[in-house]
Amino acid sequence: MSLFDLLRQRVPVRILPLPTRDECTEDFFYQLISTCESIVTSNPFYVRKALSRIVDSLEARSIYDDNYFDKLYELYASLSSQPLGDLDTIPQDILEYRINEQKSVKIKESPNFISGRGTTGLRTWEASKLLALRFNNDKSYLPYIQNKKVVELGAGTGLIGISLLRLASHVTLTDGDPNLVDQITNNIRLNENDALFDLKTYSSRVLLWGGPESAPKCDTLIGADVTYDVSILPELVKSLQSYEYSVALIGATVRNEVTINAWEGQLTDAKLNWEIIEIKQISSDPGVFDEPIWFDPSGGLSIKVYKICK
Ligand SMILES: C[S@@+](CC[C@H](N)C(=O)[O-])C[C@H]1O[C@@H](n2cnc3c(N)ncnc32)[C@H](O)[C@@H]1O
Known part of the structure; x- marks a missing residue:
């Protein structure tokens, strides 16, 4: 870096x-x-x-x-x-994430807020950084994304979905919080001058897991750090059972073993087929820069990527 x-x-x-x-x-x-x-x-x-x-x-x-x-x-x-x-530090800032040599994504966010205004989606979380990097740079992930119809759950600031514009055939960025969906739309616009992005291939909308509305039918369902608390897992797992998709790829930063065990247990109980396809270790030394994006070890020291099929 x-x-x-x-x-x-x-x-x-x-x-x-x-x-x-x-x-x-x-x-x-x-x-x-x-x-x-x-x-x-x-x-x-x-x-x-x-x-x-x-x-x-x-x-x-x-x-x-x-x-x-x-x-x-x-x-x-x-x-x-x-x-x-x-x-003095301003509450919102425009950060730029380097995805690869050709691509970087600008995101307006509140980097100092883990949680605020009733949501956790005001800043970009670690698993989003990992999935944005892998989907764009790792050949083993490409078949799930390239020319595929992708839907992102709990998109927050929108880093992953925005990084996929052009690579996927269509991306729908969703979140349960309407204010965040407005923020995602603004973040997409922040990147619209970049020739690498094709803005015709995206949409953003409110989607509350377990609610009356379903996600649009897609090839790949994605989500990052949507497993951060046991209280939100039942609705998420219910959605993974009911939405129509070929494969789901969910990134989860391991902060708390109890939450991760509950997530894996609920996937099994729901009879979803799941496997862990990558575990990224984050160095406890914050001065290690081993990827194009910096990972903050205070967010957790490993990120697991789950592949889920019905
Ligand atoms: C920890 S944040 C992660 C945001 C983003 N994926 C990232 O990694 O930066 C979790 C996101 O899930 C959304 N969320 C939580 N519960 C939800 C629900 N029941 N339905 C839809 N979205 C939900 C929040 O609004 C928030 O944006």
Whole structure:
């Protein structure tokens, strides 16, 4: 992961890798300045913190004899001179997730809220990051997605579904919370200038599991971190029994063994055929950057991907 991708994903400043002397080329400074300028309107607080750490480290190593360093310093100084109140972390921010070299997805979200306004879908969860990466980059997942009709349950901020536009033949992003469905629509629009996305192939709608409405018939049903609490499992499992689909792929971050055991037990009791097709381990060291997207170990140290058929 490049430092620029880490900044766009708002990886905590304390773990950002500092550039080596050899990395501090003109091109590096140019990219750093343009990345910071692109972030500064949505989160000046983060840019100031990041620049403070980077500038301090460059100065400590006397790496400031470059024209570009002056420009970087000017940007940092302009943010430092503003009163702290103006720079405080804003509740919503626009993060950018690097899916692969060609594709990144912008998501407006509330990264500091695990739960708020009665929902857990205000920020992007770890299993969404994993499934967005695997569906786009891993050949073993491609047959479930490429040119398939896909429906996402509990889409939250919409990262996975949005990353599939163009790859799948049609994607329906759903969530039980109408406010989140509006947010998903806005997030789709945030990415509409990107030539890699074909916006004609998507729709978004409210879908409450276990409610009177059914999901549209599809090839692949997907969901990420829709298993976070035992209280929501019965309705989810009921939906997996009743909706019409060929295969369901559900990503679940393991936070609590009791919840995961309840989920697996209820799938078995409902006579659904299920298997775990991947377990991703997340390093407990937050400074490990082994995928194009950073995974936050405080969210859980492993993610299981379930393949479910009726
Ligand atoms: C933990 S969040 C995960 C969001 C997103 N998939 C992600 O990984 O970033 C769970 C999502 O499931 C949705 N949800 C919870 N219960 C639901 C239900 N009964 N019907 C439909 N959606 C539900 C929430 O609104 C929320 O967006």
